[in-house]
Amino acid sequence: MVDAQRSxxxxxxxxxxxxxxxxxxxxxxxxxxxxxxxxxPNYGRLCSKGRYGVDFVxxxxxxxxxxxxxxxxxxxxKPVGLEGFRRASWEEALDLAAxxxxxxxxxxxxxxxxxxxxxxxTNEDNYxxxxxxxxVLGTNNVDHCARLCHAASVAGLQIAIGSSAMSNxxxxxxxxxxxxxxxxxxxxxxxxxxxxxxxxxxxxxAKLIVVDPRGIQMTEFATHWLRQTPGTDVAVxxxxxxxxxxxxxxxxxxxxxxxxxxxxxxxxVAGFTxxxxxxISGVPAEQIRExxxxxxxxxxxxxxxxxxxSQSVHGTDNTLSIANLALLTGNLGKPGxxxxxxxxxxxxxxxxxxxxxxxVFPGYQSVADPDIRxxxxxxxxxxxxxxxxxxxxxxxxxxxxxxxxxxxxxxENPMMSEPDLRHARHVMEQMDFVxxxxxxxxxxxxxxxxxxxxxxxAEKRGTFTNSDRRVxxxxxxxxxxxxxxxxxxxxxxxxxxxxxKLGREHSVGFAYETPAQIxxxxxxxxPPFQGIDxxxxxxxxxxxxxxxxxxxxxxxxxxxxxxxxxxGKLTPLEYSPSAELPDEEYPxxxxxxxxxxxxxxxxxxxxxxxxxxxxxxxxxxxxxxxENLKIEAGEWIKVRSRRGEITVKTLxxxxxxxxxxxxxxxxxxAAANELTLDARDPRAKIPDYKVCAVAVEKAQP
Amino acid sequence: xxxxxxxxxxxxGKVVEVERGTTIMEAAKxxxxxxxxxxxxxxxxxxxxxRQCVVEVEEWRTLAPACITEVxxxxxxxxxxxxxxxxxxxxxxxxxxxxxxxxxxxIQEQMEDYSADPDRFPxxxxxxxxxxxxxxxxxxxxSQCVLCWRCVQVxxxxxxxxxxxxxGGRGHDSTIATFYDAPMPDTTCVFCGNCxxxxxxxxxxxxxxxxxxxxxxxxxxxxxxREERRKKSREE
Numbered sequence: 001m002v003d004a005q006r007s008x009x010x011x012x013x014x015x016x017x018x019x020x021x022x023x024x025x026x027x028x029x030x031x032x033x034x035x036x037x038x039x040x041p042n043y044g045r046l047c048s049k050g051r052y053g054v055d056f057v058x059x060x061x062x063x064x065x066x067x068x069x070x071x072x073x074x075x076x077x078k079p080v081g082l083e084g085f086r087r088a089s090w091e092e093a094l095d096l097a098a099x100x101x102x103x104x105x106x107x108x109x110x111x112x113x114x115x116x117x118x119x120x121x122t123n124e125d126n127y128x129x130x131x132x133x134x135x136v137l138g139t140n141n142v143d144h145c146a147r148l149c150h151a152a153s154v155a156g157l158q159i160a161i162g163s164s165a166m167s168n169x170x171x172x173x174x175x176x177x178x179x180x181x182x183x184x185x186x187x188x189x190x191x192x193x194x195x196x197x198x199x200x201x202x203x204x205x206a207k208l209i210v211v212d213p214r215g216i217q218m219t220e221f222a223t224h225w226l227r228q229t230p231g232t233d234v235a236v237x238x239x240x241x242x243x244x245x246x247x248x249x250x251x252x253x254x255x256x257x258x259x260x261x262x263x264x265x266x267x268x269v270a271g272f273t274x275x276x277x278x279x280i281s282g283v284p285a286e287q288i289r290e291x292x293x294x295x296x297x298x299x300x301x302x303x304x305x306x307x308x309x310s311q312s313v314h315g316t317d318n319t320l321s322i323a324n325l326a327l328l329t330g331n332l333g334k335p336g337x338x339x340x341x342x343x344x345x346x347x348x349x350x351x352x353x354x355x356x357x358x359x360v361f362p363g364y365q366s367v368a369d370p371d372i373r374x375x376x377x378x379x380x381x382x383x384x385x386x387x388x389x390x391x392x393x394x395x396x397x398x399x400x401x402x403x404x405x406x407x408x409x410x411x412e413n414p415m416m417s418e419p420d421l422r423h424a425r426h427v428m429e430q431m432d433f434v435x436x437x438x439x440x441x442x443x444x445x446x447x448x449x450x451x452x453x454x455x456x457x458a459e460k461r462g463t464f465t466n467s468d469r470r471v472x473x474x475x476x477x478x479x480x481x482x483x484x485x486x487x488x489x490x491x492x493x494x495x496x497x498x499x500x501k502l503g504r505e506h507s508v509g510f511a512y513e514t515p516a517q518i519x520x521x522x523x524x525x526x527p528p529f530q531g532i533d534x535x536x537x538x539x540x541x542x543x544x545x546x547x548x549x550x551x552x553x554x555x556x557x558x559x560x561x562x563x564x565x566x567x568g569k570l571t572p573l574e575y576s577p578s579a580e581l582p583d584e585e586y587p588x589x590x591x592x593x594x595x596x597x598x599x600x601x602x603x604x605x606x607x608x609x610x611x612x613x614x615x616x617x618x619x620x621x622x623x624x625x626x627e628n629l630k631i632e633a634g635e636w637i638k639v640r641s642r643r644g645e646i647t648v649k650t651l652x653x654x655x656x657x658x659x660x661x662x663x664x665x666x667x668x669x670a671a672a673n674e675l676t677l678d679a680r681d682p683r684a685k686i687p688d689y690k691v692c693a694v695a696v697e698k699a700q701p
Numbered sequence: 702x703x704x705x706x707x708x709x710x711x712x713x714g715k716v717v718e719v720e721r722g723t724t725i726m727e728a729a730k731x732x733x734x735x736x737x738x739x740x741x742x743x744x745x746x747x748x749x750x751x752r753q754c755v756v757e758v759e760e761w762r763t764l765a766p767a768c769i770t771e772v773x774x775x776x777x778x779x780x781x782x783x784x785x786x787x788x789x790x791x792x793x794x795x796x797x798x799x800x801x802x803x804x805x806x807x808i809q810e811q812m813e814d815y816s817a818d819p820d821r822f823p824x825x826x827x828x829x830x831x832x833x834x835x836x837x838x839x840x841x842x843x844s845q846c847v848l849c850w851r852c853v854q855v856x857x858x859x860x861x862x863x864x865x866x867x868x869g870g871r872g873h874d875s876t877i878a879t880f881y882d883a884p885m886p887d888t889t890c891v892f893c894g895n896c897x898x899x900x901x902x903x904x905x906x907x908x909x910x911x912x913x914x915x916x917x918x919x920x921x922x923x924x925x926x927r928e929e930r931r932k933k934s935r936e937e
Contacts, residue, residue, distance in 0.1 A: 002910045002913050002914055024910075026913075027919075029919050031907075031909050031910060031913060031919075032907045032909060032910050034898065035898055037743060037744050043744065044744050044895075044898060044899075045744075045860055045893075045895055046893060046894060046895065046898070047891070047893050048838070048891060048892040048893055048894065051838075051892075051893065051894040051897075051898075052837075052838045052892065052894060055909075058919070187891075191891070191893065195860050195861055195862065198862045202858050202862055203858065221862070596891060597892075609837045609838065609926060610837075612837035612926065612929070612930050612933075613836065613837055613838075613886065613892065615930070615934070634937075
């Protein structure tokens with residue numbers, strides 16, 4: 001038996017569940033992971049990624065010293081591997097980066113810089129990042145991958161109730177009564193959460209309604225599985241609302257006291273019968289009716305959703321259609337209910353909370369609001385830009401049009417995660433300057449001029465905020481390899497240099513000694529965090545915001561008495577079809593998503609032993625389609641869209657319906673986003689990763 | 702039963718009042734009396750398999766497993782009587798005679814606490830299984846398995862609802878098994894490792910840890926993984 005020299009409690013770097021891990025360390029090497037049984041949110045439970053997937057931190061391809069591109073002046077810039085860079089000192093790399101950024105700000109203004117902060121970095125890293133961007137560069141062009149995942153959930157929930165975090169807690173899941181899971185492959189994307197949901201089904205007899213085109217594992221536990229054609233969610237939920245109103249299963253008291261727009265909404269869905277929804281979605285009318293009655297009659301009913309709702313050209317409408325159901329039935333503001341978007345990245349909640357968004361300071365305080373801006377201007381001692389910045393994909397557009405000259409990318413991989421990659425690459429080639437800060441060289445870093453090596457989650461201190469708003473500690477277990485440094489320390493040194501080169505007389509403040517000091521500054525400026533500090537999190541092993549004072553216990557579920565927007569709002573909707581539908585030339589629907597053993601762009605899991613169990617990019621194809629195309633199981637086939645083509649290995653399965661193929665987006669050698677369509681939800685600006693048209697053919701005819 | 706719905710009983714001479722439905726083990730904890738455990742785990746449903754937590758209840762014919770026996774009014778429980786100690790000691794000796802407990806420090810500690818004789822049953826047949834090394838994450842050595850059932854429970858209803866593990870065989874040949882003894886990657890296993898997390902004896906062991914135990918260095922483990930992967934892709 002190996003005896004750990006140290007066991008270090010920290011927070012999992014993968015998904016938004018925020019599992020607590022005990023890293024087992026020997027000779028500065030993490031050789032194993034255990035889970036403590038007595039702490040929230042996971043109580044000893046882990047999934048394959050948390051337990052076996054953190055070995056990426058020891059991968060030999062970690063970036064261990066700063067790098068500068070050899071052919072700095074060549075245009076258009078080409079993506080290069082490590083051989084295209086030379087080793088530099090921190091001094092030289094930071095000076096060069098600061099000089100180029102300062103030069104671009106002087107010449108073109110701060111809005112000529114586009115920046116990506118990171119849902120994988122800590123709250124402290126992100127707070128400091130946006131402070132640098134807003135306070136020194138003078139722009140609000142800061143965004144992160146939340147734009148590509150839950151932006152539509154945020155947009156929809158803001159309209160419906162004025163708040164976008166998950167309303168209820170993971171702790172409530174095991175006692176659910178009735179719940180609906182929509183567009184979330186929970187057992188693979190949030191495995192530990194799924195085990196608590198299924199506790200309710202298996203041990204307490206809870207009723208589960210799954211709405212999903214794919215035969216995901218959750219369907220095996222469902223009372224009702226509504227299998228809609230991809231992209232037709234709104235029709236299903238409109239019809240459920242119609243049934244609930246017709247059968248008078250709505251919560252009149254809740255509506256009277258807390259909801260507006262009922263009359264108008266009821267009128268708008270009056271004709272939207274389950275039969276009409278069946279024509280659009282393919283879900284039998286009777287199933288819709290039964291599910292609606294089950295949901296409407298439940299004492300407590302919760303709704304959970306994932307990317308299937310938000311990553312859509314009508315993602316905001318999708319969100320509103322389920323928010324309508326919760327508002328109609330009064331399923332908000334008490335345990336076991338709520339509107340619960342399951343957050344993807346470990347710290348996507350926290351990165352958004354910490355101001356990593358173009359229109360808001362930390363705590364979702366609007367940059368356009370003069371009073372709020374004044375508060376930050378006083379605190380930081382600098383005049384701030386009142387114009388909301390650009391979103392990730394708008395930054396790509398602005399770069400294409402020449403408005404944005406430089407990118408600063410921290411811990412993100414837009415060159416894997418953006419839709420329509422061919423277009424995104426073209427934009428990268430034209431940039432004046434690209435600064436990249438990460439733990440590995442990924443597809444985005446290959447375009448960089450300067451690379452700053454960062455410390456991984458296992459090498460730094462700070463906090464992550466999980467899906468149920470629980471702020472938890474990240475603790476260093478091992479030293480960073482080579483000269484890699486924590487993100488917050490890098491940002492601080494870079495920011496001071498840029499201030500100097502811009503000739504600023506006063507620094508907005510980059511002299512922190514610990515991440516705890518950074519948190520304290522953010523909490524000072526952000527009312528819902530004011531009761532939270534690192535010491536308290538240490539004592540209580542996590543605090544759920546809002547916690548406005550030190551003696552406030554934190555908030556397991558929101559909206560007990562009211563919504564941030566006052567009254568909840570029912571929104572009439574109209575069904576609209578997807579942006580690109582199958583035709584003769586491209587007869588299949590392509591849906592993209594995740595698998596259990598991999599994570600997003602694959603930067604981490606492809607460098608982990610997880611890759612041993614799932615080494616190849618698989619495409620799910622229905623047996624009927626495979627037979628028609630004479631495709632064998634395990635055969636490599638070509639999938640082609642109007643934008644690109646990739647080669648993938650066949651997995652013949654009835655999981656995806658006939659006419660639909662599913663490809664995970666983790667594999668650089670077969671990047672699903674070569675195929676996807678850059679069609680965006682008009683309000684949330686989120687691209688549609690779930691529906692586009694493709695052709696499928698044998699690789700060698 | 703008292704009027705407030707509570708049950709009053711005596712444990713090792715200490716009077717304790719607990720809610721109805723409480724087990725003897727939980728009631729004992731309230732008065733700082735502990736019982737040794739092997740199969741019990743707070744994260745799994747108690748099933749009274751190993752009998753190491755047995756206690757003596759006045760007027761009861763048999764010893765009672767504290768983990769699953771609910772308290773009753775005026776129950777008189779003794780956790781350290783000679784009969785209890787003899788039973789626990791014998792159970793440890795029988796377990797040790799049939800299972801390799803060399804990597805189970807907690808059970809070994811109990812052997813010492815109860816002065817159990819490791820050689821009491823010299824002719825006993827040891828459980829003997831080949832090491833199963835069929836996936837990148839963990840190895841299974843059922844020679845070290847005490848059949849506590851925890852792995853089966855967490856794989857099933859208690860946690861993962863994945864049902865990849867069950868008990869196969871009968872009597873002495875009973876062992877934790879997969880359907881048709883299939884290698885783990887061919888089962889419904891999702892490699893959450895929650896089974897490894899609750900194994901009390903190292904019968905289930907993290908593969909990296911297993912290789913470190915065998916004296917391999919980290920870089921050698923990495924090289925070995927690469928080799929296994931190449932071999933697998935050649936086979937395909």
